[in-house]
């Protein structure tokens with residue numbers, strides 16, 4: 378059962394030649410967390426606003442909990458769609474206490490009881506009488522989330538909810554927000570341009586670019602099997618090399634060597650392809666059969682990230698990304714040898 382269904386949604390803003398959304402189809406399963414992920418201008422916020430009813434599509438339909446809320450003939454306004462919103466800046470009322478912010482607009486008989494319940498859920502007990510300016514960023518976000526959940530919405534929509542938090546708090550709040558949404562049993566759609574937020578919080582990721590859906594899948598599917606070059610380089614880092622499928626169809630002959638695959642789906646012998654190689658698939662090894670020179674190096678604490686340049690032919694070079702998880706001392710200008718290990722390597726069609 379889907380709590381959100383977008384069918385063939387298109388939208389071109391007045392005065393613009395290019396559509397902001399071009400034939401978008403999205404299905405969000407009940408109780409799941411889905412992230413719309415893409416670069417600036419890819420159409421994420423417009424999609425969210427169309428689901429919420431702040432914007433109307435020219436064509437296509439939107440259904441929430443099985444009911445059509447928008448199509449060519451019908452229109453249900455935002456306040457009657459059973460939606461809770463968390464905005465990027467949280468949009469808390471500065472003159473209201475935490476208690477009254479959370480209860481704002483809630484008219485049910487169980488108001489006080491429900492506010493207490495959601496305050497417990499978001500771990501804000503004891504903060505009832507505080508005002509928003511007396512709260513930390515993470516606490517403000519909890520209030521915004523509690524307010525969105527108070528009315529027991531079918532769907533919660535969150536627009537870049539982590540962008541105002543510093544790095545440590547961001548990691549903590551990702552896990553916390555996920556817990557809260559799952560405990561509340563809500564269906565949630567996030568908008569994000571941050572791949573780490575998307576990978577860590579989502580059951581499914583919808584990757585968008587130029588108003589189109591590029592790929593939909595679990596974080597693992599998107600990371601391990603990106604469908605095109607854009608997805609491979611936008612989510613995580615990847616080295617892209619050119620290759621040709623071998624005659625027997627079991628390997629790809631690339632500029633940096635022959636890579637064997639167990640199964641290459643839907644690709645023909647001699648077909649020209651790209652291969653996306655994640656940094657953890659290149660293993661530095663003194664007996665390795667690929668050689669290169671270290672051009673850049675950065676130490677992140679967890680690993681050493683290298684950019685290594687290989688000489689492919691007299692006038693062609695290829696840079697590859699390698700992550701090392703050891704105390705090995707490597708300097709810029711050193712020669713390194715490495716092998717390809719089939720951990721996270723994907724064959725990508727050239728025409729997608």
Ligand SMILES: Nc1ncnc2c1ncn2[C@@H]1O[C@H](COP(=O)(O)OP(=O)(O)OP(=O)(O)O)[C@@H](O)[C@H]1O
Pocket residue numbers: 390391393397415416417418419420421422423424570
């Ligand atoms: N109200 C508007 N009027 C005209 N054009 C708009 C309007 N809102 C969005 N657009 C355009 O529609 C396209 C998609 O914008 P949208 O805000 O949905 O992208 P986004 O992926 O959310 O980007 P960001 O991460 O920067 O918020 C962009 O080209 C943008 O300029």
